[in-house]
Amino acid sequence: xxTAASAPLDGVRVVELxxxxxxxxxxxxxxxxxxxxxxEPPSGDTARSRPPFIADRPGPDRGLWWIALNANKxxxxxxxxxxxxxxxxxxxxxxxxxxLESDGPELAAYGVSPAVTSSWNERLIHTTITPYGSDGPLAxxxxxxxxxxAASGALWLAGDPGRAPVRTTLPQSPFWxxxxxxxxxxxxxxxxxxxxxxxxxxxxxxASMVTATPPASVHWDTMREDHERLGQFLIGRSIVGAxxxxxxxxxxxxxxxxxQGGAIGRHTGTKLVxxxxxxxxxxxxxxxxDWQTFDNTTLTQDQVERLEAAIAPFFERLTRKEFFEGxxxxxxxxxxxxxxxxxxxxxxxxxxxxxxxVPVPEAGRSVAFPGGFALFDGERPRIRRxxxxxxxxxxxxxxxELGLGPAELAATRVGGTA
Amino acid sequence: MTDxxxxxxxxxxxxxxxxxxxxxxxGFAAAGxxxxxxxxxxxxxxxxxxxxxAPDVFRSTYPPFKDNVPGPDRAAxxxxxxxxxxxxxxxxxxxxxxxxxxALIAKSDVLIESFPAGTMAKRGLAYDELVALNPGLVMxxxxxxxxxxxxxxxxxxxxxxxxxAGFVHLLGESDRAPVFLYGPYIDYIAVGxxxxxxxxxxxxxxxxxxxxxxxxxxxxxxxxxxxxxxxxHQLNGTVPTRAGNDDPVAVPHxxxxxxxxxxxxxxxxxxxxxxxxxxxxxxxxxDPAWARDPRWDTAEGRRAHRADLDEHIAHWTRGRTRDAAVxxxxxxxxxxxxxxxxxxxxxxxxxxxxxxxxxxxxxxxGTVQCISAPFALSGTPSRQEQAGPTLGADNDHVFGTVLxxxxxxxxxxxxxxxxx
Numbered sequence: 146x147x148t149a150a151s152a153p154l155d156g157v158r159v160v161e162l163x164x165x166x167x168x169x170x171x172x173x174x175x176x177x178x179x180x181x182x183x184x185e186p187p188s189g190d191t192a193r194s195r196p197p198f199i200a201d202r203p204g205p206d207r208g209l210w211w212i213a214l215n216a217n218k219x220x221x222x223x224x225x226x227x228x229x230x231x232x233x234x235x236x237x238x239x240x241x242x243x244x245l246e247s248d249g250p251e252l253a254a255y256g257v258s259p260a261v262t263s264s265w266n267e268r269l270i271h272t273t274i275t276p277y278g279s280d281g282p283l284a285x286x287x288x289x290x291x292x293x294x295a296a297s298g299a300l301w302l303a304g305d306p307g308r309a310p311v312r313t314t315l316p317q318s319p320f321w322x323x324x325x326x327x328x329x330x331x332x333x334x335x336x337x338x339x340x341x342x343x344x345x346x347x348x349x350x351x352a353s354m355v356t357a358t359p360p361a362s363v364h365w366d367t368m369r370e371d372h373e374r375l376g377q378f379l380i381g382r383s384i385v386g387a388x389x390x391x392x393x394x395x396x397x398x399x400x401x402x403x404x405q406g407g408a409i410g411r412h413t414g415t416k417l418v419x420x421x422x423x424x425x426x427x428x429x430x431x432x433x434x435d436w437q438t439f440d441n442t443t444l445t446q447d448q449v450e451r452l453e454a455a456i457a458p459f460f461e462r463l464t465r466k467e468f469f470e471g472x473x474x475x476x477x478x479x480x481x482x483x484x485x486x487x488x489x490x491x492x493x494x495x496x497x498x499x500x501x502x503v504p505v506p507e508a509g510r511s512v513a514f515p516g517g518f519a520l521f522d523g524e525r526p527r528i529r530r531x532x533x534x535x536x537x538x539x540x541x542x543x544x545x546e547l548g549l550g551p552a553e554l555a556a557t558r559v560g561g562t563a
Numbered sequence: 564m565t566d567x568x569x570x571x572x573x574x575x576x577x578x579x580x581x582x583x584x585x586x587x588x589x590g591f592a593a594a595g596x597x598x599x600x601x602x603x604x605x606x607x608x609x610x611x612x613x614x615x616x617a618p619d620v621f622r623s624t625y626p627p628f629k630d631n632v633p634g635p636d637r638a639a640x641x642x643x644x645x646x647x648x649x650x651x652x653x654x655x656x657x658x659x660x661x662x663x664x665x666a667l668i669a670k671s672d673v674l675i676e677s678f679p680a681g682t683m684a685k686r687g688l689a690y691d692e693l694v695a696l697n698p699g700l701v702m703x704x705x706x707x708x709x710x711x712x713x714x715x716x717x718x719x720x721x722x723x724x725x726x727x728a729g730f731v732h733l734l735g736e737s738d739r740a741p742v743f744l745y746g747p748y749i750d751y752i753a754v755g756x757x758x759x760x761x762x763x764x765x766x767x768x769x770x771x772x773x774x775x776x777x778x779x780x781x782x783x784x785x786x787x788x789x790x791x792x793x794x795x796h797q798l799n800g801t802v803p804t805r806a807g808n809d810d811p812v813a814v815p816h817x818x819x820x821x822x823x824x825x826x827x828x829x830x831x832x833x834x835x836x837x838x839x840x841x842x843x844x845x846x847x848x849x850d851p852a853w854a855r856d857p858r859w860d861t862a863e864g865r866r867a868h869r870a871d872l873d874e875h876i877a878h879w880t881r882g883r884t885r886d887a888a889v890x891x892x893x894x895x896x897x898x899x900x901x902x903x904x905x906x907x908x909x910x911x912x913x914x915x916x917x918x919x920x921x922x923x924x925x926x927x928x929g930t931v932q933c934i935s936a937p938f939a940l941s942g943t944p945s946r947q948e949q950a951g952p953t954l955g956a957d958n959d960h961v962f963g964t965v966l967x968x969x970x971x972x973x974x975x976x977x978x979x980x981x982x983x
Binding site: 151153154155156157173177195196197199200201209210212213214259272277278280281282283286287288289291292293294295296297298299300301302303304305308309310311312313314315317320321322324325326327328329331332333334335336338339340342343344345346347348349351352353355356357358359360361362363364365366367368370371372373374375376377379381382383384391392394399400401402403405406407409442469472473476478479480481482483484485486487488489492493494496497499505508512513514515516518519520521522523 | 578579580581582583593601605620623624625626627628629631633639640643644708709710711712713714715716717718719720722723724726727728729730731732733734735736739740741742743744745746748751752754755756757758759760762763764765766767769770771775776777778779780782783784786787788789790791792793794795796797798799802803804805806807808809810811812813816817818830832833834836893896897898899900901902903904905906907908909911912913914916917919928931932934936937938939940941942943
């Protein structure tokens with residue numbers, strides 16, 4: 146029976162037989178209340194060996210990616226090379242609502258394809274999350290974050306002109322792929338309510354990252370303009386093709402601000418000039434702007450650059466914190482380029498009780514994780530347990546819940562030994 | 564009309580995941596409307612509510628426009644972000660406008676709004692009032708900073724919120740100013756989490772009958788994608804910063820110029836993840852003499868002499884097209900990909916094979932290449948038939964058929980400016 150405090154996906158059972166591409170999908174479903182059982186090979190998920198590690202010392206439970214993306218899950222081991230493993234997997238899948246996997250062709254070769262799993266459990270939602278999707282010429286092509294980002298246009302669009310494109314140093318495509326997989330899984334879960342049947346959800350990390358920069362495609366489609374990386378500048382505001390500075394140097398780093406149109410952009414311009422006036426003189430070119438009728442869509446590049454040159458010295462005298470407090474108090478558009486340290490100190494996040502302390506057993510302490518991604522009737526979904534140790538829930542899942550016999554249990558042990 | 568048509572090629576109309584779900588969307592730009600788009604693509608009837616005085620900013624403020632001439636029905640961004648929706652116009656500052664909106668929401672399953680916190684309450688559309696009319700209502704409020712807290716009222720654009728959320732500090736070369744990824748990166752993260760929140764709430768409603776009020780801060784949704792960086796700071800005392808294309812494990816790991824462009828601005832992305840892969844990498848590039856130097860045999864050696872290594876690799880890539888370089892590396896089971904330009908995404912065989920791009924008709928613009936979801940559903944595939952609607956295209960259907968208002972009543976309301 147559901148209570149008022151029930152999490153949205155209470156009672157949903159998920160088996161995650163997957164590497165890093167699906168980890169965020171399992172994490173999201175788990176955060177929403179689903180019981181997610183992560184099935185690892187006896188040697189451990191590859192994410193366990195991904196640096197950085199706690200205190201830079203490797204160890205199966207010390208990898209920060211592992212700790213981050215597997216919180217809220219239970220963990221079991223299964224040796225797919227063991228002859229009984231197929232039967233164990235089948236038992237897990239028969240009682241599950243969702244199977245997440247990221248091996249695609251390899252798992253199919255082992256005998257576990259969407260066609261097979263649906264014969265085990267016709268209500269099963271079988272979600273695959275792979276670099277390029279389950280079909281097509283690249284279905285089996287290996288890729289890491291770098292190649293997926295390259296194949297999605299998101300690498301092409303970042304970097305300084307005249308220099309090599311760059312990717313975000315914290316890999317992003319595993320997050321995008323997992324989020325896309327969770328979207329598809331939940332559509333399929335609702336569809337099951339209509340059709341009574343599960344289905345295959347074929348998720349492509351490449352396609353998921355195309356959705357990180359969609360307006361660029363609109364400019365190509367409509368105007369045959371092939372947008373490129375512009376460093377610190379924005380494009381797509383002007384009908385004459387002007388670009389606008391979006392990243393500016395400040396006294397202790399960088400801030401984000403742009404000359405904008407529309408009601409809020411005009412308010413921002415008006416307030417900026419007032420702010421500058423309160424601290425000294427306003428350059429004539431800025432004082433002469435009539436913000437009530439200001440329209441950024443028709444400015445020429447030269448006009449934009451002259452306005453920006455008049456603003457830049459003002460920002461160079463402000464710290465990130467002064468700029469942040471200044472724009473918030475004036476309801477202006479703009480934010481600092483924050484570090485993780487800045488974000489951890491943001492009063493807005495504290496006021497909303499965003500951070501959640503989660504124990505990290507290997508570190509012997511708790512750490513503030515980003516809390517649930519949204520509030521549901523004022524409740525933030527909780528992280529209920531830290532990422533599992535290797536095989537931590539073998540006894541609980543295999544013996545207590547599935548009631549496996551000794552032959553089957555042999556396939557679940559580290560090294561395949563009983 | 565946007566009535567669901569039977570796919571002509573198969574003659575079979577597959578069921579849709581959200582068949583029978585009605586959504587009202589009062590949002591603008593990307594973060595709210597893209598949530599509505601994905602719901603529409605999966606069978607929901609999504610009714611986008613705008614006013615003629617202040618339509619969606621993607622109709623008014625953001626190029627490109629058809630023939631570069633602005634106009635609410637000429638805006639390609641709007642057409643792209645709103646495919647499959649119905650459009651109605653209603654003045655929510657007019658008391659009758661609010662009443663009609665409430666009547667429509669009472670007959671709907673989901674309400675999406677993306678105004679700054681407090682705006683809906685000012686219009687008489689607070690969740691507490693609406694849920695009294697419709698106990699099963701799922702309402703998604705998606706805004707910059709969330710509905711509560713000292714910054715709740717602060718408006719913001721996604722390209723700047725992306726900076727606040729730490730992504731931009733992590734993007735660029737270590738000794739240069741940060742760069743940002745083109746547009747409102749964080750908005751699209753909030754879109755995914757917004758869709759997930761709505762679907763999870765609908766799942767719970769199916770089980771319990773209860774609706775849900777969802778408060779989604781785009782900032783907080785974005786920070787989910789930063790989680791390992793916060794752990795690194797707290798556990799190891801380091802503040803992660805941008806490091807170009809470096810990776811802590813793979814070396815080489817980066818982009819290299821190809822023969823596709825005389826200026827060297829067409830790149831191959833490649834990465835080598837172990838010493839065993841390095842042996843295969845040597846084989847892929849023809850095992851030249853330089854590569855046999857034992858200093859390359861270990862990751863430590865390759866990292867210590869990386870500038871040298873990158874130069875050697877660039878020499879190899881410059882001599883061939885991206886496709887040839889990528890093919891040689893993939894033939895050895897290695898990770899490599901062309902750094903695709905935006906126009907190249909439209910001819911990418913992998914994306915095309917998934918039907919990712921959907922050329923959809925629009926009465927003014929012509930055909931608009933819209934995107935489908937990054938997942939494909941085998942049993943209840945998405946259906947996309949019409950680019951974003953012209954302003955007020957579905958007033959007659961929604962006010963007449965859905966709400967049952969007679970022609971005379973509608974004409975009188977129109978005269979009073981309620982539909983403006």
